Amino acid sequence: MKRIEEIVRLVESGEVQKALALVPDIKKNGSDEEKYELADHLYSWGMLEEAKELLEELALRYPDEGEIRLFLAEVYTELEEEENALEILEQIDEEDPLFARACLIAADLYQMQGLEEVSERKLQQAYEKMPDEPIIQFALAELYFSMGQYSKSISFYEKVLKKEKTIAGTHIPERLAEALSLCGEFEQALPYYDEALQEKIDSRTLFGYGVTAFQAEYYQTAIEKLSELKALDPEFVPLYLYLAKAYEHEGQLEKSYEIAKEGIHVDEWNKELLLYAGKAALKLGKPDEAESWLKKAIEIDxxxxxxxxxxxxxxxxxxxxxxxxxxxxxxxxxxxxxxxxxxxxxxxxxxxxxxxxxxxxxxxxxxxxKNNIDFLEEYGYFLIEEGDRERAKEIFQQIVRLDPGHIEAADMLLQLEE
The missing domain is CATH 1.25.40 (Serine Threonine Protein Phosphatase 5, Tetratricopeptide repeat)
Structure with a gap:
């Protein structure tokens, strides 16, 4: 193993070419243990073809050694040789201790191929073998999340969170908050957003928290979180529309209008903000400004x-x-x-x-x-003006059918029937 240690030392000291010059000798004359360890290092260094060559040789020599075959399948996966990888994975017996791990790798491959149902089946097989393994629970949660089946993902994220807060760079409280929010469970999502922000404050989490609070009709909380986001990242354009709407719900229409204008200053091509600014200006009695905003929105689309x-x-x-x-x-x-x-x-x-x-x-x-009473009234009176009393009578009859207590329509109907 000293030769392997020397190769690793050389690579770590930056003498890569010297290290690689020692590889052919191990390929030719090294022991099987050395070849396996070398393959492991080559894989970690991104030298996949060289690792594959060693592992294929070892797999032929040890066809019943699951670790070697599984490692080779992982290398095939990285090299995008999916069929070779799946061929190995499908051969691993259900009673093999490595079966659950093989199912995880296969599930990932099937998902990459767009075969989500097959991927789900593989993960369920792994889960049946190891129901308490967080990485399997996480894989199922992520699959369901990616498929838009958020309610299914929630229970698995909750299982993961009992043991782990972060897996594969994913912060579980934040992901769970997202899943709950996407299911319409806004209030239940908020404590998880709180937990996520205790771990790390970032734009994405603050925005998710703010929008979820808005949807839960906690407008003051939405204002607090979205304002915090604005201070942290004023270029985060999506925050402005929700922040403006939250202020409007709190009765602060002038402040709402100002926020919309701030957002437009950041992104002058945002048609939703332009429309919102136009509507806010109308409510504030500023028709000229409203017209300007609306026309700019229409210029864009x-x-x-x-x-x-x-x-x-x-x-x-x-x-x-x-x-x-x-x-x-x-x-x-x-x-x-x-x-x-x-x-x-x-x-x-x-x-x-x-x-x-x-x-x-x-x-x-x-x-x-035809079921809009305001329209029908207007249409009916227009028909009377035009002298079409028969058609007008039909329209006012329709109004009375829709609203039997509509006195004005009933009176007009009596006049038309005279």
């Missing part, structure tokens, strides 16, 4: 439906009917569509005395809004 309908509503409120028509018809010509466009165009063209066009838009909108 001409098919941004919510921004378009919000802008259209603003223009209708300001009686800028020509601009409503111009804006919506332009985007519809580009293939964008939303039922609200029809209703808004009907309103605008009605005001512009384009009655025939307005009727067509009302008829199109009816398909989508």
């Amino acid at each position: 001409q098919g941004y439906i919510e921004a378009l309908t919000t802008l259209s509503s603003l223009l209708l409120h300001q009686e800028r009917y020509e601009e409503v028509v111009s804006c919506l018809e332009e985007v519809m010509a580009q293939g964008e569509y939303d039922p609200q466009f029809e209703w808004d165009l009907a309103r605008a063209k009605h005001k512009l005395e384009m009655y025939s066009d307005a009727l067509k838009h009302y008829q199109e909108a009816y398909t989508f809004f």
